[in-house]
Amino acid sequence: MSTVKVRAIVTTGYGTNCEREMAHAVKIGGADRVDIVHLSDILDGSISLKDYQFLNLPGGFLDGDNLGAAQAGAHRLKYAKIKGKEKRLIDEILEFIERGGLILGICNGFQLLVKTGLLPGINGDYTTRLVSLTYNDSGRFEDRWVTLKANPNSPCVFTRGIEYLEVPVRHGEGKFVTLNQDVLKTLESQNHIVFQYVDPKLGEPTQEYPLNPNGSELAIAGITDSTGRIFGLMPHPEAFTHRTNHPRWTRMDLPEEGAGVQIFRNAVSYLRQS
Numbered sequence: 001m002s003t004v005k006v007r008a009i010v011t012t013g014y015g016t017n018c019e020r021e022m023a024h025a026v027k028i029g030g031a032d033r034v035d036i037v038h039l040s041d042i043l044d045g046s047i048s049l050k051d052y053q054f055l056n057l058p059g060g061f062l063d064g065d066n067l068g069a070a071q072a073g074a075h076r077l078k079y080a081k082i083k084g085k086e087k088r089l090i091d092e093i094l095e096f097i098e099r100g101g102l103i104l105g106i107c108n109g110f111q112l113l114v115k116t117g118l119l120p121g122i123n124g125d126y127t128t129r130l131v132s133l134t135y136n137d138s139g140r141f142e143d144r145w146v147t148l149k150a151n152p153n154s155p156c157v158f159t160r161g162i163e164y165l166e167v168p169v170r171h172g173e174g175k176f177v178t179l180n181q182d183v184l185k186t187l188e189s190q191n192h193i194v195f196q197y198v199d200p201k202l203g204e205p206t207q208e209y210p211l212n213p214n215g216s217e218l219a220i221a222g223i224t225d226s227t228g229r230i231f232g233l234m235p236h237p238e239a240f241t242h243r244t245n246h247p248r249w250t251r252m253d254l255p256e257e258g259a260g261v262q263i264f265r266n267a268v269s270y271l272r273q274s
C-alpha cells in the first residue's frame with residue numbers, strides 16, 4: 001500500500017463560486033488534504049503550489065467574465081508577479097507541472113487553462129494559445145444535463161475506466177473552437193480530445209442542440225495536454241457526487257455515489273502510485 005499523502009489545492013476568489021463543491025469531490029475522491037485557497041494568498045507568497053500535487057481550478061465568473069470568461073484571470077496568471085519573488089503565477093504553475101503535479105480545470109477553470117495556453121499543451125508547449133471557449137451558439141446561458149463519451153485512446157489520467165458520463169453544464173461561453181483546422185486535426189490525431197457531447201440514444205458525438213449544448217467543434221467537451229496530467233472540461237463532474245444530484249434519481253436505480261467522483265478518485269490514485 002502506497003504511503004504517498006495526496007495534498008490538493010482548490011483556488012478561489014475574484015468571482016469563483018464552485019470551490020466548495022470541488023473541494024468536496026476531491027475529498028470523497030480520497031485526497032488526504034484539501035485546502036481552499038484564495039488566489040491572493042498565492043500571489044502574496046503566503047501559500048505555495050510546492051506544497052501540493054493536485055491543483056483544482058473551479059467554475060465561476062472570474063472577474064465577472066470581463067473581456068470574456070477567464071480572460072482577465074488569464075492575464076493575472078501570466079503577468080502578475082508573486083510578492084517578494086521574481087516569479088509570476090504561471091512560472092509557479094509551470095514548475096508544478098514539471099514536478100509531475102495534476103491540474104483539473106472545470107468550466108471557468110477550463111476557460112482559464114485555454115486562455116493562458118496551458119491547454120492544449122501540445123508536445124509540452126504550455127504558453128501558445130491555440131484554442132478557446134466562446135459564446136454558446138444558443139446565445140444564452142445553458143444549464144442542463146448532458147451525456148459525455150470518453151476517448152479510450154486519450155492519455156488523460158482522470159478518465160481511466162470511464163466510458164460514458166452524465167453531468168450538468170452551466171455556462172454561457174462553452175463553445176470549444178480552434179485557431180484553425182490544423183489545430184483541430186492535431187487535437188484529434190494526438191488524442192487530446194477527452195470528452196465529447198453525445199446523443200445518449202446513439203452514444204455518438206453530436207452537433208445537435210441541446211444534446212451538444214453550445215455548438216463546440218467536433219462536440220468537444222474536454223481536452224488534455226500531451227502528458228494526460230492537465231485536464232479541462234466544461235461540464236461539472238463535481239456536481240454529481242451523490243445519486244440525488246441526478247435529475248431522475250427518484251425514477252432510476254442509481255448507486256449512492258455520483259458517477260462524477262470517479263474523475264477525482266482517478267486523480268488521487270494516480271498520485272498515490274507516482
Ligand SMILES: NC(=O)CC[C@H](N)C(=O)O
Nearest residue numbers: 059060107108171172173
Ligand atoms: N459555471 C461556470 O464556471 C461558468 C463559466 C463562465 N462564467 C461562463 O458562463 O461561461
